[in-house]
Structures are given as structure tokens and as C-alpha cells.
Amino acid sequence: MGFLDIKQATKSYGAVQVLQETNISIEEGEFLVLVGPSGCGKSTLLNMIAGLEGVTTGDISVRGRSMNGVKPADRNIAMVFQSYALYPNMTVRGNISFGMEMHGIAKPERAKRIDQVADLLQITHLLDRKPGQLSGGQRQRVAMGRALVREPDIFLFDEPLSNLDAKLRVDMRTEIKKLHQKLGTTIVYVTHDQIEALTLSTRIAVMYGGFVQQLGTPKEIYDNPANMFVAGFMGSPSMNLFPAKVVSLNGKPAAEVALADSTKAAIPFASDQLSSSLGRDIILGIRPEAITDLDGADRNSRAIHVVETPVEVTEPAGSDTFVVSQISGKDVTARFRADVAVNAGDVYPFAFNMEKAVVFDPQSENRIA
Incomplete structure (x- = not known):
């Protein structure tokens, strides 16, 4: 009580x-x-x-x-x-x-x-x-x-x-x-x-x-x-939520996403939790601070994976620069260091910290991983 x-x-x-x-x-x-x-x-x-x-x-x-x-x-x-x-x-x-x-x-x-x-x-x-x-x-x-x-x-x-x-x-x-x-x-x-x-x-x-x-x-x-x-x-900017599919990459589960230039990229998950869900459609959730420029990525993480994708918008915010790209048809916001030279139109490497990623079911919207 x-x-x-x-x-x-x-x-x-x-x-x-x-x-x-x-x-x-x-x-x-x-x-x-x-x-x-x-x-x-x-x-x-x-x-x-x-x-x-x-x-x-x-x-x-x-x-x-x-x-x-x-x-x-x-x-x-x-x-x-x-x-x-x-x-x-x-x-x-x-x-x-x-x-x-x-x-x-x-x-x-x-x-x-x-x-x-x-x-x-x-x-x-x-x-x-x-x-x-x-x-x-x-x-x-x-x-x-x-x-x-x-x-x-x-x-x-x-x-x-x-x-x-x-x-x-x-x-x-x-x-x-x-x-x-x-x-x-x-x-x-x-x-x-x-x-x-x-x-x-x-x-x-x-x-x-x-x-x-x-x-x-x-x-x-x-x-x-x-x-x-x-x-x-919860969070400002809010968590990025975008569609993906669970695929196998080198024998490990990964999130396959569509990039703005119509190519696809597979981003490996940090664990094997979704190994039994190959082919499943999911919603991938990852916060802006877990998508960074490569030099700004968490050096303690063992699951940093780079995706090169076109930059849509940059938003300088003093201590950080928010960089927006489009992934799977959704605007995805990354938090870069303030002094990174990045401009709209650039194809730039985005470092995803997949230790911070979460996965939701598109139908129930509940978390599954």
C-alpha cells in the first residue's frame, strides 16, 4: 500500500x-x-x-x-x-x-x-x-x-x-x-x-x-x-519513428529501410532478439541523439552503423545542429555536433547507435523489442 x-x-x-x-x-x-x-x-x-x-x-x-x-x-x-x-x-x-x-x-x-x-x-x-x-x-x-x-x-x-x-x-x-x-x-x-x-x-x-x-x-x-x-x-525533438523490415545481414537480424535516393540500406540490430521475425514489417524507433555524425557517435557503443543518405534540412541550434533526412518516407532528425560542416543537398554519413533503437508493431503500436 x-x-x-x-x-x-x-x-x-x-x-x-x-x-x-x-x-x-x-x-x-x-x-x-x-x-x-x-x-x-x-x-x-x-x-x-x-x-x-x-x-x-x-x-x-x-x-x-x-x-x-x-x-x-x-x-x-x-x-x-x-x-x-x-x-x-x-x-x-x-x-x-x-x-x-x-x-x-x-x-x-x-x-x-x-x-x-x-x-x-x-x-x-x-x-x-x-x-x-x-x-x-x-x-x-x-x-x-x-x-x-x-x-x-x-x-x-x-x-x-x-x-x-x-x-x-x-x-x-x-x-x-x-x-x-x-x-x-x-x-x-x-x-x-x-x-x-x-x-x-x-x-x-x-x-x-x-x-x-x-x-x-x-x-x-x-x-x-x-x-x-x-x-x-516524450522527448524534444521526439523519437524518430519510421517503417522498416526485418531482414538477415551476414546471418544477423537487421532493419531494412528505404533511402531518399530510392536505394535500400540494412542497419544491423544490436542483438539477435528479432532473429525469428525475418520478413516482418516493423516501426523502428530511435532518438535524434542516437543518430549523429560519425565523430560524435558514442565511443562506448558496439553497435554504431553508418548509413549515407541525402540531407534535406539543417537546423543550427547553438550547441547542436539538427540534421533532417528522409528514411522510409519519414523525416528523420539527427543531432550533429555544432561545428560539423553539413548542408542541405549533401549525401552525408549518418551514424546510427542501434543499442538505443526500439521496435514497435505497426498494427498494435506496442513495443516488441
């Missing part, structure tokens, strides 16, 4: 089931991120944990106590909203204090907690200002402070950084991670941003169509995606 247990939980609105049967067990101190595109059910699940939405079937429990039918105010759960939800007529101090007042916490204790949290979040100098006088990042800190002073069992974050500009999002991501490491709090965090999910979490639940597609650590999700949706959704 975990600290927070979600057991066979579903949510329906009339005949429409928006959250399919969901099972997640969260340990105390974990940082779980629910990630997925809009409409996948992640915010619905967060609202069910908070008590803002009821559970249609199944159960959600905290510390072994079922939350079904328990009012939000009685759950000892604090939520940080996307919109901050601050009272505009109250000062920062008043906003942070309000929830504690409602829970009957004595004034001296309230003052002590406010000072502690304001110092932690570096907003002491803002305590007498009103929300209209604050920047977006400062408002987000106040919203977090209001949650922290309650000392809840669980913190829920509902896309808290989506209203911030790109640089501030990165800064606040770092602050939230530092906060979690310092306090060891249990956090469930919703986002559609897979970079947020990978950088913040101890575990990720990737959601799509009301289902949890995969639950695992960031490394497990990134390196070993369970299906093509997870492979394509």
Missing part, C-alpha cells in the same frame, strides 16, 4: 467515460507527474484526488483512508492552480494566511508559518503588496506559499507554469525541484509539457485517451517507451 493509492478509479459524465480504469500507487515524498495532451484525463484525475470531482467507480485513498465522499476541505490536500487564484483585494500576507484562518490556526502560529514560507520562497519583501503589483512569477510563488503553510499531506499542481514566459518557466521549474528536494513533500503535478515532466518527476504517468499509457521513472519512459504514443510524445 502506498501513501496515495488510486485503485481502479474511473470517471464518467453520463455515457462518456473520460478516465478509464486507473491504478497508481504513490509513495510518501514522491514527485509524480501526470503528462499528456489536452483531453487525456490528467486534470480530471488531479481533481478527483483533490475532491473537486467525484470518483465514478474505484477508490482513492490517502494513508490507507478512503477519500471517497470526503469533502475537499477535509482531505488535508493543497492545490496550486494554473490561474494562481489569488484574492486581488488582499495583500500577499493575507492570501497566504487565509486558508490557515479558515482552519482555525492561531494567529502566532500563522505568523510563524508565513515568515518561514516567505523566507523559503524569497517573497518576504512582497508580503504587504497586492497581487496586482506582482509579476507572474511572483504570483506563482505566492500561490505556492499559500499551499505550503497549510502543511498538507499532498501538494497538487495543475499546470502551474503554463502562464509564464519560457525563461521564467525554466527558472520556476528549478525552484519547484529545489523545494521538493528540501521539503521531501508528496507532489502530484499535471502538465502537457514533457520537458517539465522529465526534469521534475521521480515518476511519470503518461496519459492518453483516458488511459495511463505508461508509468515509470523519467529514464524508463524515455529509454524504454511502452508504445508509439509514449515514444513520440
Whole structure:
């Protein structure tokens, strides 16, 4: 049994089931991120944990106590909203204090907690200002402070950084991670941003169509995606996915692909796992950083194989150059070193690290190797 247990939980609105049967067990101190595109059910699940939405079937429990039918105010759960939800007529101090007042916490204790949290979040100098006088990042800190002073069992974050500009999002991501490491709090965090999910979490639940597609650590999700949706959704740029056929090359299984100049190339797999699948159509998945210029390839890999193919587009990105070619009719992105002299139209050697390749079934889209 975990600290927070979600057991066979579903949510329906009339005949429409928006959250399919969901099972997640969260340990105390974990940082779980629910990630997925809009409409996948992640915010619905967060609202069910908070008590803002009821559970249609199944159960959600905290510390072994079922939350079904328990009012939000009685759950000892604090939520940080996307919109901050601050009272505009109250000062920062008043906003942070309000929830504690409602829970009957004595004034001296309230003052002590406010000072502690304001110092932690570096907003002491803002305590007498009103929300209209604050920047977006400062408002987000106040919203977090209001949650922290309650000392809840669980913190829920509902896309808290989506209203911030790109640089501030990165800064606040770092602050939230530092906060979690310092306090060891249990956090469930919703986002559609897979970079947020990978950088913040101890575990990720990737959601799509009301289902949890995969639950695992960031490394497990990134390196070993369970299906093509997870492979394509997680990572920036996303994993390359293109058709291939399993063939034999020197007695070993290889992925046969079509190049842009109408020739074919066979790229040997790193293992013999697909030896019994000769002739089978597959989808080959390989991340951009596993397709490089030859000098930039992983020197520790024993499965680097070179394919010469025409370059379609180059995209300089400062520390790297992304190089796009076409393989089996799909744009395939490689990550080259920044100083590699490569131009559109060149026929260039691409080094594939097949130790990093994964294989999916084209029909079920589930991973097979």
C-alpha cells in the first residue's frame, strides 16, 4: 500500500467515460507527474484526488483512508492552480494566511508559518503588496506559499507554469525541484509539457485517451517507451519513428529501410532478439541523439552503423545542429555536433547507435523489442 493509492478509479459524465480504469500507487515524498495532451484525463484525475470531482467507480485513498465522499476541505490536500487564484483585494500576507484562518490556526502560529514560507520562497519583501503589483512569477510563488503553510499531506499542481514566459518557466521549474528536494513533500503535478515532466518527476504517468499509457521513472519512459504514443510524445525533438523490415545481414537480424535516393540500406540490430521475425514489417524507433555524425557517435557503443543518405534540412541550434533526412518516407532528425560542416543537398554519413533503437508493431503500436 502506498501513501496515495488510486485503485481502479474511473470517471464518467453520463455515457462518456473520460478516465478509464486507473491504478497508481504513490509513495510518501514522491514527485509524480501526470503528462499528456489536452483531453487525456490528467486534470480530471488531479481533481478527483483533490475532491473537486467525484470518483465514478474505484477508490482513492490517502494513508490507507478512503477519500471517497470526503469533502475537499477535509482531505488535508493543497492545490496550486494554473490561474494562481489569488484574492486581488488582499495583500500577499493575507492570501497566504487565509486558508490557515479558515482552519482555525492561531494567529502566532500563522505568523510563524508565513515568515518561514516567505523566507523559503524569497517573497518576504512582497508580503504587504497586492497581487496586482506582482509579476507572474511572483504570483506563482505566492500561490505556492499559500499551499505550503497549510502543511498538507499532498501538494497538487495543475499546470502551474503554463502562464509564464519560457525563461521564467525554466527558472520556476528549478525552484519547484529545489523545494521538493528540501521539503521531501508528496507532489502530484499535471502538465502537457514533457520537458517539465522529465526534469521534475521521480515518476511519470503518461496519459492518453483516458488511459495511463505508461508509468515509470523519467529514464524508463524515455529509454524504454511502452508504445508509439509514449515514444513520440516524450522527448524534444521526439523519437524518430519510421517503417522498416526485418531482414538477415551476414546471418544477423537487421532493419531494412528505404533511402531518399530510392536505394535500400540494412542497419544491423544490436542483438539477435528479432532473429525469428525475418520478413516482418516493423516501426523502428530511435532518438535524434542516437543518430549523429560519425565523430560524435558514442565511443562506448558496439553497435554504431553508418548509413549515407541525402540531407534535406539543417537546423543550427547553438550547441547542436539538427540534421533532417528522409528514411522510409519519414523525416528523420539527427543531432550533429555544432561545428560539423553539413548542408542541405549533401549525401552525408549518418551514424546510427542501434543499442538505443526500439521496435514497435505497426498494427498494435506496442513495443516488441
